Amino acid sequence: MLKISLDRLDDFFARVASEQSLYMPVDREDGQAEFRKWTEGSKLSQRLNTVRSAKDFFFPQTENLVDFKIQGKNIEVLDTREECEDFAVFGVRACDARSFSILDKVFLCEPVDSYYKNRREHGVIISLSCTRPAETCFCTVFGIDPVEPEGDISCSTDGKSMFFKVNTPKGEEFVKKFADVFEDGDPAQLEKMKEFSRNVFKKLPLANLSTDSFGGDKMMKLFNSPKWAELSEACIGCGTCTFICPTCQCYDIRDFKTNDGVKRFRCWDSCMYSEFTKMAHGNPRVSQLERFRQRFMHKLVYFPSNNDGEFGCVGCGRCLTKCPSSINIVKVMKALEVEE
Amino acid sequence: MNSDTLIPLVGVVTDIRQDTPDVKTFRVVAPNGGKVFEHMPGQCAMLSVPGVGEGMFSITSSPTNTEFMEFSIKKCGCLTDWLHSMETGQMVTVRGPYGNHFPVESELKNKNLLFIAGGIGLAPLRSVINYVRDKRSDYGDVQVVYGSRSMDDLVDYREIVEEWTNAERFQVNLTIDRPQDGWEGHVGFVPDYVRELAPSTDKTVLVCGPPIMIKFTLKALKELGFTETQVYTTMELRMKCGVGKCGRCNIGDKYVCKDGPVFRFDQLDRLPDEY
Amino acid sequence: MQEKMKQRAKELLADGTVNRVMGWKKGEFGYDTTPAVFRSAEEIDKYFVCDDFTNSNLSKLLVKESKKDGVILAFLKPCDTYSFNQLLKEHRIDREKVYIIGIPGGPKLDAEIIKSKGITGITGVKNVNYTLVIDTIYGEEKMPFYEAVSVKCKSCKSKKHVIYDELIGDDGDILESDRFDEVEKLENMTSRERFDFWQRELSKCIRCNACKNVCPACTCEKCVFDNPKSGIENKAVSDSFEEKLFHIIRAFHVAGRCTDCGECSRVCPQNIPLHLLNRKFIKDINSLYGEYQAGADLDTKNPLTDYSTDDCEPSIVHERGVE
Numbered sequence: 001m002l003k004i005s006l007d008r009l010d011d012f013f014a015r016v017a018s019e020q021s022l023y024m025p026v027d028r029e030d031g032q033a034e035f036r037k038w039t040e041g042s043k044l045s046q047r048l049n050t051v052r053s054a055k056d057f058f059f060p061q062t063e064n065l066v067d068f069k070i071q072g073k074n075i076e077v078l079d080t081r082e083e084c085e086d087f088a089v090f091g092v093r094a095c096d097a098r099s100f101s102i103l104d105k106v107f108l109c110e111p112v113d114s115y116y117k118n119r120r121e122h123g124v125i126i127s128l129s130c131t132r133p134a135e136t137c138f139c140t141v142f143g144i145d146p147v148e149p150e151g152d153i154s155c156s157t158d159g160k161s162m163f164f165k166v167n168t169p170k171g172e173e174f175v176k177k178f179a180d181v182f183e184d185g186d187p188a189q190l191e192k193m194k195e196f197s198r199n200v201f202k203k204l205p206l207a208n209l210s211t212d213s214f215g216g217d218k219m220m221k222l223f224n225s226p227k228w229a230e231l232s233e234a235c236i237g238c239g240t241c242t243f244i245c246p247t248c249q250c251y252d253i254r255d256f257k258t259n260d261g262v263k264r265f266r267c268w269d270s271c272m273y274s275e276f277t278k279m280a281h282g283n284p285r286v287s288q289l290e291r292f293r294q295r296f297m298h299k300l301v302y303f304p305s306n307n308d309g310e311f312g313c314v315g316c317g318r319c320l321t322k323c324p325s326s327i328n329i330v331k332v333m334k335a336l337e338v339e340e
Numbered sequence: 341m342n343s344d345t346l347i348p349l350v351g352v353v354t355d356i357r358q359d360t361p362d363v364k365t366f367r368v369v370a371p372n373g374g375k376v377f378e379h380m381p382g383q384c385a386m387l388s389v390p391g392v393g394e395g396m397f398s399i400t401s402s403p404t405n406t407e408f409m410e411f412s413i414k415k416c417g418c419l420t421d422w423l424h425s426m427e428t429g430q431m432v433t434v435r436g437p438y439g440n441h442f443p444v445e446s447e448l449k450n451k452n453l454l455f456i457a458g459g460i461g462l463a464p465l466r467s468v469i470n471y472v473r474d475k476r477s478d479y480g481d482v483q484v485v486y487g488s489r490s491m492d493d494l495v496d497y498r499e500i501v502e503e504w505t506n507a508e509r510f511q512v513n514l515t516i517d518r519p520q521d522g523w524e525g526h527v528g529f530v531p532d533y534v535r536e537l538a539p540s541t542d543k544t545v546l547v548c549g550p551p552i553m554i555k556f557t558l559k560a561l562k563e564l565g566f567t568e569t570q571v572y573t574t575m576e577l578r579m580k581c582g583v584g585k586c587g588r589c590n591i592g593d594k595y596v597c598k599d600g601p602v603f604r605f606d607q608l609d610r611l612p613d614e615y
Numbered sequence: 616m617q618e619k620m621k622q623r624a625k626e627l628l629a630d631g632t633v634n635r636v637m638g639w640k641k642g643e644f645g646y647d648t649t650p651a652v653f654r655s656a657e658e659i660d661k662y663f664v665c666d667d668f669t670n671s672n673l674s675k676l677l678v679k680e681s682k683k684d685g686v687i688l689a690f691l692k693p694c695d696t697y698s699f700n701q702l703l704k705e706h707r708i709d710r711e712k713v714y715i716i717g718i719p720g721g722p723k724l725d726a727e728i729i730k731s732k733g734i735t736g737i738t739g740v741k742n743v744n745y746t747l748v749i750d751t752i753y754g755e756e757k758m759p760f761y762e763a764v765s766v767k768c769k770s771c772k773s774k775k776h777v778i779y780d781e782l783i784g785d786d787g788d789i790l791e792s793d794r795f796d797e798v799e800k801l802e803n804m805t806s807r808e809r810f811d812f813w814q815r816e817l818s819k820c821i822r823c824n825a826c827k828n829v830c831p832a833c834t835c836e837k838c839v840f841d842n843p844k845s846g847i848e849n850k851a852v853s854d855s856f857e858e859k860l861f862h863i864i865r866a867f868h869v870a871g872r873c874t875d876c877g878e879c880s881r882v883c884p885q886n887i888p889l890h891l892l893n894r895k896f897i898k899d900i901n902s903l904y905g906e907y908q909a910g911a912d913l914d915t916k917n918p919l920t921d922y923s924t925d926d927c928e929p930s931i932v933h934e935r936g937v938e
Contacts, residue, residue, distance in 0.1 A: 028819075030885075030886040031727075031728075031731035031886070032731075032885070032886060034819075046733075048735065051884060051885060061821065061822075065346050065347070066347045066348070068390035068391070068433070070390065070391070073427075073429050073430045073431055074431055075350050075390060075431040075432070075433060077347065077348060077349070077350055077433065079341075081341050081344070106585055107585060111344075111345045111583050112342070112344075113344070113346075113585060114341055114342055114343075114344040115344070115346075118341065132736075132753070133735075133736065134730070134735045134736060134737075135643075135644050135735070135736050135738060135751075135752065136644075200752070203752045204736070204752060205643065205644065205738055205752070206643070216593060219592055219593060219611075219612065220610075220612065223592065223612040223614075224612075233650075233651065233652060234649050234650045234651060234676070236825065236828040237824075237828055238823050238824045238825035238828040238829070238882075239821075239822070239823040239824055239825075240821075240823040240825045240882070240884050242823075243821045243822075243823045243884075244821070244823075249585070249587065250586060250587030250588060251580065251581070251585075251586045251587070252580055252586070253346070253394065253580045253581065253586070255390055255391050255392070255393070255394075257391045261390075262391040264390065266346075269580075269586070269587075269588070270823075271587065271588070273824075273841065274841050275841055275843050276578075276588055277577065277578045277588050277589075278578060278843065279417075279576075279577070279578045280416040280417035280420070281416055284577060284614050284615050290614065294590075297592075297612075298587070298590075301592075301593065302590060302592060302593040305593035306593055320643070321726075321727070321730075322884040324671070324825050324828075324829050324881070325649050325650055325671065326642050326647035326648060326649045327649055330643060331642075331643070331649075418844065
């Protein structure tokens with residue numbers, strides 16, 4: 001199996017970064033981690049996850065869609081799209097790695113979103129297996145194996161070396177390109193460690209969370225549940241959960257007037273915001289109850305209904321940590337499940 | 341790079357017709373003439389004035405019209421205010437067509453049709469009505485029940501009186517909410533008028549209008565013996581992308597922009613009541 | 616303390632003084648408490664919690680709750696009573712519909728700080744003589760209580776309840792707080808350093824609006840940042856300076872009304888020290904108009920909306936701007 005000894009990992013990063021942009025989680029001064037472009041001296045964060053998910057790489061918070069040149073009554077449409085440069089993202093955790101296949105289902109189904117596809121085609125995902133999960137982790141509930149994450153290449157460490165497992169042709173190409181930095185290694189110790197990690201995951205407090213009560217066939221029952229009123233009571237209607245969520249993909253399209261024209265851009269939007277569905281003549285989701293319900297119904301019912309039962313959550317636990325009121329998908333699932 | 345549906349095409353507004361005090365119909369053609377794209381009756385398009393806004397509008401002209409597309413638009417917000425104040429020759433951007441359409445080629449074919457519209461709700465049905473007129477032999481008898489607040493608020497009044505009433509096997513019943521000088525026709529709300537007219541239940545119904553009118557019309561139809569599988573409507577929710585990705589126009593697991601806007605009532609019945 | 620609160624809540628529910636109780640509800644891991652309304656003694660017995668992690672300010676939620684039928688019992692910490700008073704002053708809360716029990720304040724803890732020490736897999740946290748004993752799936756961990764104190768409690772301004780119907784525990788005093796020290800540090804920077812500081816901090820902003828939505832001073836019926844017609848509504852960061860404008864505008868809007876409750880910094884998912892912007896305003900108001908604490912009472916006029924002949928002149932902006 002391909003490997004790089006841990007003390008040479010920084011050399012590997014430097015080597016990759018010399019040929020293409022490389023992003024990885026690094027620690028910030030405030031003790032949190034975020035994905036940053038590798039520069040000389042960048043150190044891989046030891047934290048489990050970043051505050052913002054890795055969805056930014058393919059679906060950035062704001063991006064230009066198209067420009068317009070306007071002269072009198074005339075409008076000229078300017079296609080500003082450019083072929084994206086190759087880039088690599090190292091250290092994507094299993095939850096975020098799975099989120100890409102969920103986002104793919106939205107953005108790559110017909111009609112294909114060319115902006116997303118462009119980045120997706122040029123980005124190599126090098127995922128990193130988890131060994132020390134947090135109490136907020138519940139990816140296994142959604143069938144994710146945190147020890148064998150998805151991604152073009154998946155990495156895991158036995159404490160001495162970083163092992164690289166190639167999963168896709170894109171990953172294959174990447175490994176070939178940097179063939180000289182890899183050695184051949186014996187993964188025997190690694191396999192033992194993986195087994196150990198898997199057992200740790202079984203001990204997590206949320207490991208036994210059940211998805212049985214959810215899915216497309218339960219739509220009306222769940223939608224009409226009386227529990228939503230109580231569940232949404234403390235929701236302050238901010239967009240924290242949606243913006244840090246690796247699978248939330250709702251967006252807005254807006255125009256920005258420049259000196260000689262108009263830039264049309266797309267930006268993240270949140271179903272939690274009061275004007276999300278507001279029209280000139282009314283709003284079908286008048287209170288926070290409806291908005292709150294929409295978010296969880298989308299992940300637990302509507303998305304699986306349209307995607308062969310796959311849930312729109314990857315159990316990364318970000319919303320569990322960051323919700324100002326500590327309400328989250330786990331509490332929703334537990335409350336609704338009791339009803340069964 | 342391939343074209344992307346989010347990048348619009350340009351159209352020129354060649355004619356603007358004041359239909360009612362707050363509804364205008366805009367004729368849009370491609371810069372080199374002809375239609376910007378083809379569509380089917382009931383489909384929508386995203387119309388935009390860059391820097392002002394973009395909105396989803398029903399294409400009101402029939403696909404059988406080979407020269408232009410038309411949009412009947414009510415003045416009720418930022419973008420529509422702007423559209424109402426512009427002059428002909430103005431360019432706009434258009435993208436689409438979006439959504440499904442009334443099943444004119446399948447379920448509606450050879451059927452007797454009943455169109456029920458309220459106010460600006462006639463806009464999406466006008467596309468179907470004119471399509472049916474142009475392919476007259478493919479459909480049975482047609483009845484149009486249309487009502488508005490007042491005589492002045494009847495959209496496409498001239499076309500209705502001059503063309504529809506004279507069309508073959510076409511019956512047109514107009515009504516206004518309150519009595520008005522110069523109006524000798526029926527007075528009363530659409531659902532009540534439908535009850536009075538008591539159309540035969542062999543008809544397939546297409547209804548569009550304000551939500552409250554749709555609700556009471558459906559009730560009236562049920563009383564008359566119609567079933568939900570006979571009645572179609574078209575929905576409107578806030579939209580941004582038009583292709584089921586921006587995530588805001590869903591009713592349950594269906595996106596109005598992609599899976600709609602046309603729904604049969606038995607389909608809506610299976611969905612949460614959130615529209 | 617928690618047991619006394621539960622007992623009293625149940626009594627007040629039973630005798631009809633109140634028909635709802637606002638407090639906090641237990642979470643999954645012993646630190647993730649949620650503000651909650653309880654309607655029965657059973658609910659209180661089962662879910663009510665008041666511990667080292669019940670740090671959220673309940674006052675703003677009372678705006679909504681006091682519009683409902685019946686009286687609600689609210690447990691307010693000293694700092695929360697300042698917010699409550701300020702909201703009363705702004706006619707946002709119906710006083711008649713809230714029964715306040717003042718409870719001792721913190722210091723409350725922030726689980727994020729515990730986690731930043733590398734402690735993870737947390738299933739429970741106990742305070743044993745000011746040492747935190749933390750149960751984790753990896754075994755027991757310990758850390759000093761005071762190291763986990765939340766930012767908002769680190770520079771507590773007051774242990775005194777400025778409004779209440781009854782108290783559980785003793786009332787405290789207004790404290791000599793060091794809360795302006797950090798502001799002074801910022802003031803002593805050069806304008807370039809200060810700009811860089813805020814640039815670095817505010818560029819982390821994801822425009823989630825948590826700070827705005829949690830803020831007890833932000834109670835406009837329709838916030839300009841929620842209004843699509845304003846052209847500056849929430850999420851849309853169209854250029855790199857926009858998020859700074861958002862926070863600066865917000866700080867100006869709450870100036871003179873911000874009680875320094877610290878909720879903005881508590882909820883920020885990106886750990887931006889937003890309270891420092893507001894504190895700068897408080898410090899300036901104190902030095903330019905005399906000591907003023909928003910929410911301290913119901914009568915004193917907010918210096919920014921009051922006029923007196925010895926108010927400072929607008930030129931102060933220029934004078935102070937000179938480095």
